[in-house]
Structure formats: structure tokens, C-alpha cells
Amino acid sequence: MIYQSPTIQVELLEDNIAKLCFNAPGSVNKFDRETLASLDAALDSIKQQSNIQALVLTSGKDTFIVGADITEFLGLFAQDDAVLLSWIEQANAVFNKLEDLPFPTASAIKGFALGGGCETILATDFRIADTTAKIGLPETKLGIIPGFGGTVRLPRVIGADNALEWITTGKDQRPEDALKVGAVDAVVAPEALEAAAIQMLKDAVAEKLDWQARRQRKMSPLTLPKLEAMMSFTTAKGMVFAVAGKHYPAPMAAVSVVEQAATKGRSDALQIEHQAFIKLAKTDVAKALIGIFLNDQLVKGKAKKAGKLAKDVKSAAVLGAGIMGGGIAYQSASKGTPIVMKDIAQPALDLGLGEAAKLLSAQVARGRSTPEKMAKVLNNITPALDYAPVKHADVVVEAVVEHPKVKAQVLAEVEQYVSEDAIIASNTSTISINLLAKSMKKPERFCGMHFFNPVHKMPLVEVIRGEHSSEETIASVVAYASKMGKTPIVVNDCPGFFVNRVLFPYFAGFNGLLAEGGDFAAIDKVMEKQFGWPMGPAYLLDVVGLDTGHHAQAVMAEGFPDRMGKSGNDAIDVMFENKRLGQKNGKGFYAYSVDSRGKPKKDVDPTSYELLKAAFGEQKAFDADEIIARTMIPMIIETVRCLEEGIVASPAEADMGLVYGLGFPPFRGGVFRYLDTMGVANFVALADKYAHLGGLYQVTDAMRALAANNGSYYQA
Numbered sequence: 001m002i003y004q005s006p007t008i009q010v011e012l013l014e015d016n017i018a019k020l021c022f023n024a025p026g027s028v029n030k031f032d033r034e035t036l037a038s039l040d041a042a043l044d045s046i047k048q049q050s051n052i053q054a055l056v057l058t059s060g061k062d063t064f065i066v067g068a069d070i071t072e073f074l075g076l077f078a079q080d081d082a083v084l085l086s087w088i089e090q091a092n093a094v095f096n097k098l099e100d101l102p103f104p105t106a107s108a109i110k111g112f113a114l115g116g117g118c119e120t121i122l123a124t125d126f127r128i129a130d131t132t133a134k135i136g137l138p139e140t141k142l143g144i145i146p147g148f149g150g151t152v153r154l155p156r157v158i159g160a161d162n163a164l165e166w167i168t169t170g171k172d173q174r175p176e177d178a179l180k181v182g183a184v185d186a187v188v189a190p191e192a193l194e195a196a197a198i199q200m201l202k203d204a205v206a207e208k209l210d211w212q213a214r215r216q217r218k219m220s221p222l223t224l225p226k227l228e229a230m231m232s233f234t235t236a237k238g239m240v241f242a243v244a245g246k247h248y249p250a251p252m253a254a255v256s257v258v259e260q261a262a263t264k265g266r267s268d269a270l271q272i273e274h275q276a277f278i279k280l281a282k283t284d285v286a287k288a289l290i291g292i293f294l295n296d297q298l299v300k301g302k303a304k305k306a307g308k309l310a311k312d313v314k315s316a317a318v319l320g321a322g323i324m325g326g327g328i329a330y331q332s333a334s335k336g337t338p339i340v341m342k343d344i345a346q347p348a349l350d351l352g353l354g355e356a357a358k359l360l361s362a363q364v365a366r367g368r369s370t371p372e373k374m375a376k377v378l379n380n381i382t383p384a385l386d387y388a389p390v391k392h393a394d395v396v397v398e399a400v401v402e403h404p405k406v407k408a409q410v411l412a413e414v415e416q417y418v419s420e421d422a423i424i425a426s427n428t429s430t431i432s433i434n435l436l437a438k439s440m441k442k443p444e445r446f447c448g449m450h451f452f453n454p455v456h457k458m459p460l461v462e463v464i465r466g467e468h469s470s471e472e473t474i475a476s477v478v479a480y481a482s483k484m485g486k487t488p489i490v491v492n493d494c495p496g497f498f499v500n501r502v503l504f505p506y507f508a509g510f511n512g513l514l515a516e517g518g519d520f521a522a523i524d525k526v527m528e529k530q531f532g533w534p535m536g537p538a539y540l541l542d543v544v545g546l547d548t549g550h551h552a553q554a555v556m557a558e559g560f561p562d563r564m565g566k567s568g569n570d571a572i573d574v575m576f577e578n579k580r581l582g583q584k585n586g587k588g589f590y591a592y593s594v595d596s597r598g599k600p601k602k603d604v605d606p607t608s609y610e611l612l613k614a615a616f617g618e619q620k621a622f623d624a625d626e627i628i629a630r631t632m633i634p635m636i637i638e639t640v641r642c643l644e645e646g647i648v649a650s651p652a653e654a655d656m657g658l659v660y661g662l663g664f665p666p667f668r669g670g671v672f673r674y675l676d677t678m679g680v681a682n683f684v685a686l687a688d689k690y691a692h693l694g695g696l697y698q699v700t701d702a703m704r705a706l707a708a709n710n711g712s713y714y715q716a
């Protein structure tokens, strides 16, 4: 053994070829500080052995290296620029040391080689992947750019255009795609990987392969004719800006870095990367996106833990084959859990199955599935008009019409048919889980399982714990949601649960602006373009449906009369009473139609303005800051109340609920990250300015105390 540490071992193989194996104690290899220091020491040991002729990098895990240890990022990035620069220079010295070894080097890549893992393989002369490999530089998704030489080496290996695509999209690349652009030299079967890498090194030692020339190319400026270089960077900038938009600066920064460094050798090029990396690492956007990544890990970790207590769900049933029931059946079946879909009407079953078939056909058309897989998924959905096939289900999801009496009856009915230990969950969006539990003989087996529409697209599932729900019930529903490919968060019961409880105060803020003559289209524009929501409030209400919105608003008003009670008609009422239900009937705030190419189209509808003018008088312009403040303050305070009341367990879960359930702008990280970024004291001062608007604008005592102590919701 030439070198050994808890994460890396180096041994000498035949023919004086050294093998460096990344083999950390956990399930994967990561580039944390310890591994980086270990790699440095391992390379020093290798350099001291005069007999070594070549080096192969391998992994003792199923994957090569999944990337940097992102849990270290926020603490690290909070340091002074000088500390950060010294860290990044030291790290880069290790990769340079690897690249400068006086003999040929190769990487044998299996599974993930992402971020720092990808930058490691770029520092070797040759790269052989097996068919399981996934290679890429995902840093821009975290609001930063590659910092271990990725922006310098990748363009010199695969060309600027390809490198810009890899870096700005941050996507994992399949081995065959990596081979096509020259990121790897060969793709082999997993069992042939190490031998193939070693053979390549032997060929290099025997000078059949020119490893020095390859290395030289990575040290030199990019070889692009001037005009071509200019064109590719100009094109890339236009395209990247169009996709990433102004709120996500990292992809654009990556293009600039590659461009500026194009004429430089390795050392100067790396300096350019370091400077840009440090600047991005300090942005609020990086903090928010890294925060989301960590929150996602936390939520997934909780779900994994729940899996241990969960009942094994081998088969499921959904009651109701409507928009939601059909979506739930599709999702369960396509992720491998067979499901019975029961309705009272045959046309509803036909429609539910038809929708599933449509989604599957689209996947086949896009090459993401095959007709055989499609048939298998459809076979996993058993339509039923009676309860007989439901009796074998381990979990039943109730998704019938949103009516307390109908639901109570259906829940009592189904309980008679299923086994003693079957779990029953309701997909209600507004009705109290504790209330529905009253109709059950065994309320401990019951909880909420709130999906979002469209089920196949929306990542969140709220699992609602009623006062009698057992831990096993909650754990099983969490595990089932995870198995369906969703991100579950557990919340406690209250009107609107978590997501709708914080959404309706936002709509109330919107209604308040309209009641004073605000222009809904102008408000949407500010909330979309400036704040960053995927849809402004008027558009969102049209998508949700004004009938659904109207009903849910009444539930919220009844649940929280002090803050959400209404004194008169608002814009939602006006639309609803005029049968403008939104997208579902082609007219809401906007008018919906189909353009000449068959694409759905949304237009501002003068009739909406006339109706609003008749109800609220002449239009009045509000500036963007006021629009944002008056809509967001109620949502933010209600989110804080949910945390204070224990409806949601942590800021991390609340923020994930907002991002995954409502599309809260990821670059802002969620309500709690947004509060920490703007400063709780600044928010309290802003809310106090609008306190006269009512209960939804009153900050809580705990918020005021936190503001006074200069506190924050997250630790980093």
C-alpha cells in the first residue's frame, strides 16, 4: 500500500501502475475538505515513488464521486473573500498536482462523476466510462460555477460550445453523449472498466497514445479562430439569458468566465474562475439555491427514516376518478404500485384511464418510454365501479368531490371493505382531517394526503396528521408518497393545512389591491417578472379555478375569521358570480382560446375590467414595491404563524412546501430564506407600514422579538 486514509487508498499494480481508489466510509464518495486533503497527501506519496509509470483513479463504491460536500458550502461561503480565495487556491493546487504528475493518468468512471468528481476526471489525461456513468457539472443549479478548474479544463477537452452547454444547463450527461463530444475516450461494460483504463495507460506508457499532447492542450489557451470564438460566446449569451433569466446569474457568469479565459493559459484562466466563483458564492441567489438543495436532502432524509416504520404498500386504491383521482392512479401505477381506481360513474373511469393513456403516449412519443412499458403501467390501473377489488389495498386514497357529507359517507363505506390494518387517506384540499376522522371507526388509520394539480408534474404531497393519526399511518403515507416519486412534508391539521393556508392570505392581498382599483394584469406582471412567481395571482386563480378559489376562500374565512374574514365582495366573488371560472370555462380574469397553431392562448379580457370597474371604481396604478409588499406580507406572516403553531415542523420544510407546492421562486429560497435575506427587522418595519390594512398584516410577537435580537430563521 502506497497510501491509505479513511477515504482514499493507493496501491501498486502490475507494470508499476498505481491505483488510487476513492472509497469513503459512507454510501458514496464526496469531495469534502477531508477527502481533498487526503487526495493531496496521496498524490505526494505517489510522487515520492520513483518507479510509478502511470496512475489510474477508481472508486470502491457504485459511483465515482457525487460532487463536493454541499453541507460545507454555506459556512464556507460566509467567510471573508480572502479566506475563500485561499481555500479555492489550495483546492486547485491539488487538481493541478494531479494534472502535472510526470506520467500518464486515467480515470475509470462508474456512476456519478459530478461537480468536483467531474473536475477530478478532467485533471487526468484519459477518461474511460462504463455504461452506468453520469457525468456533469451541476454547479450553476446551485447559483455558482465550477470552482475546481471545470470552466478551464472542460472547454479545452470538449470545445467551448459543448462545454458551455454542459455548464450552463448543469445536466448530467449519459456516457454515450459524453463519448460523442470527447469528454470520455471510451465507454465499456462495468466489468471491463478497470482493465480498459489500465490498457489505455499501458498504451500511453508505450507511447502508442500521446498523453503529453492531450495535457498540453489543457494548459493552453482555447484553440478557436477569433471570429468563431466571438460568435459562439455571443450566441451562448443570448441563449443562456433567454433560458436562465435575470434572476439566475450563474449560467451567464459561466459563459463570461469561459470567454475571458479563452485566450489564457491554465494559471491565468484559473484565476478568472476563482474570482467569478467567489463573487457568485457570496450572492443571495447561491445561498437560496444551496439552501433548497439542503432542505430537499433534509425532507428526503425524513421520508427515508419514515420508511422504517412504514407499512409495505404493495397495492393501493383511489376513490374518485376525476382530475385528481386519475392523476393519482397514473402516478402510482407508473412508479410501480398497482392501483384500483374506483368511481360511481363509468364515464369518469373512462376519462381517468384516457388521461393516463394520454400521458403515457406522450412519453412514448418523446422516447422516454416504450409501448411495452406503457401497457404495463395501464395494466397496473384496475378500474372499478364497486368496492370488491378495493379490499386488498394497503392504502386507499379518497379523492371524491370536495363535499364533507359525501366524503364522510365514502370514508365510512370503504372502511367496511378494506382489511383491518389498511391505511386510508383523504386528498381533500380544505376539509379538516379531524372532522373527516369522525366518520371513521378507526381514526388512527386515517390522515390527509394532499396532492397538487397536475399530480404528475407537481412534486409536493402534504401529509396531514390528524389528532388521532398513528405514527405508522403517517410513516406509511409518507413512504407511499416517496415511492410515487413525490416529496412529502408532514403538517398538522388546520384549515387549508399548510400550503393553502398561506396561499389565501396572498390572494387576500391581491383582492385588496383590486378593491382599490389595482390592475390585475399589471399586478401579475410585477409578481412574475420582478418577484419571480411562475404565474401572477390572477393567472394562478384562473388556473386553480375561481369556483375552487371561491369555495376555499370561504373555508379559510370561517377558519380564521379575525384575519381572513371578509367584509364585502372581493374580486374573486366578482369573477365567480359572473361565471368566469378561469381556464376551465375559457374565461376568468383573462380570456383563454387556442391560437392558429393549436396552442392555448391567454389574453387580457376587457369584460373583466368592466366588471371590476363596476364593483370597485376607476383603475389606480400601484408601484411595484407596493404590489409586492401588499401581496407577500400576508403570505409571509401566515407562513411564520404556521411555524409558530407547529403546523409545519421547520423553516426548511415550510420553504420546500412553498417551492414544490406553489412554485415560490427558487432563487429566493422560500419565505424563511427570503426573511433572513432581507433581515427580519426590515420585514417587520415594512409590515408595520401596512399594518392598517388588517389582521393579515400584523406581525407576531415572536417575529418582533426575533427582529429585536437581530435573529434569523436559518443558522447559516
Ligand SMILES: NC(=O)c1ccc[n+]([C@@H]2O[C@H](COP(=O)([O-])OP(=O)(O)OC[C@H]3O[C@@H](n4cnc5c(N)ncnc54)[C@H](O)[C@@H]3O)[C@@H](O)[C@H]2O)c1
Binding pocket: 319, 320, 321, 322, 323, 324, 325, 342, 343, 344, 345, 348, 399, 400, 401, 402, 403, 406, 410, 427, 428, 429, 430, 450, 451, 452, 453, 544
Ligand atoms: N382539482 C384540484 O386542483 C385539486 C387539488 C388538490 C386536491 N383536490 C381535491 O381532490 C378531490 C377531488 O377533486 P377533483 O378535482 O379530482 O374532482 P372531480 O370532480 O374532477 O372528481 C371527483 C370524482 O369523484 C367521483 N365520485 C363522486 N362520488 C363518489 C363516490 N361516492 N365514490 C367514488 N367516486 C365518487 C366523481 O364521479 C368524480 O369522477 C377533492 O377533495 C378536491 O378538493 C383537488
